[in-house]
Amino acid sequence: MTLEELRLQVQHLVNFTPGTVGQDFPGVAADANRHVDWGINEAYRLEVELGKQNGMRRAFMRRHTVNWPADVTLLAIPEQLIDVDLLALRDDTNNTPGTLVTFPDGFYIADRLTWGWTSPPPAMTLTALYLSSAQEMKDRADVPSLIPQQHHSLLVWSAGVLMRSKADERPPEAWLRQRDEHRRVWYKSLSVGSPMLSSQFEEMQPMW
Numbered sequence: 001m002t003l004e005e006l007r008l009q010v011q012h013l014v015n016f017t018p019g020t021v022g023q024d025f026p027g028v029a030a031d032a033n034r035h036v037d038w039g040i041n042e043a044y045r046l047e048v049e050l051g052k053q054n055g056m057r058r059a060f061m062r063r064h065t066v067n068w069p070a071d072v073t074l075l076a077i078p079e080q081l082i083d084v085d086l087l088a089l090r091d092d093t094n095n096t097p098g099t100l101v102t103f104p105d106g107f108y109i110a111d112r113l114t115w116g117w118t119s120p121p122p123a124m125t126l127t128a129l130y131l132s133s134a135q136e137m138k139d140r141a142d143v144p145s146l147i148p149q150q151h152h153s154l155l156v157w158s159a160g161v162l163m164r165s166k167a168d169e170r171p172p173e174a175w176l177r178q179r180d181e182h183r184r185v186w187y188k189s190l191s192v193g194s195p196m197l198s199s200q201f202e203e204m205q206p207m208w
Contacts, residue, residue: 001144003142010036013157039160039166048133051146052131061130062131065125070124074114075112085133087130088100088101092126093123134146147186157179160175160179
């Protein structure tokens with residue numbers, strides 16, 4: 001479902017009509033979706049993080065290629081790698097797959113990555129392995145891409161529960177049961193056919 005489709009379902013669930021006064025979630029007409037969008041995005045963030053913890057985090061692993069010029073000491077971290085859990089970097093300059101990178105004295109400085117106190121000897125092509133996170137949806141056509149289409153109903157129930165809690169009301173037990181059942185199916189889909197491995201390094205191998 002798109003953000004707009006999620007909005008309609010959540011509005012129906014919580015009995016919210018944008019622009020109508022006397023509701024739990026008031027707001028100016030020009031920003032009628034603010035409360036519903038908050039609920040959907042917060043649900044998206046929460047369910048992805050819970051999926052990592054209770055399902056299989058390998059489902060959220062992604063790769064990104066980073067080109068590091070030889071004359072650059074401080075490398076700007078690509079937008080895709082900001083605010084994510086970076087698991088490893090692999091040097092694919094000469095061979096693919098290459099070897100895991102061990103920096104001489106490398107470390108992060110804000111949004112930069114350093115190669116000791118100098119630039120790397122040759123230009124390098126690195127592959128970054130990271131855990132993706134839920135990105136805020138703003139446009140009506142945006143899609144919660146980290147959760148498959150068949151599990152988008154989870155976001156509707158989760159957002160409804162969050163919005164009721166935000167309004168200082170106890171969510172109906174039926175809503176909690178629906179959310180929990182959708183979570184159970186979501187976690188099962190993450191783990192079925194993906195046995196847990198003995199170490200983080202082994203867990204990363206299939207992604208390489």
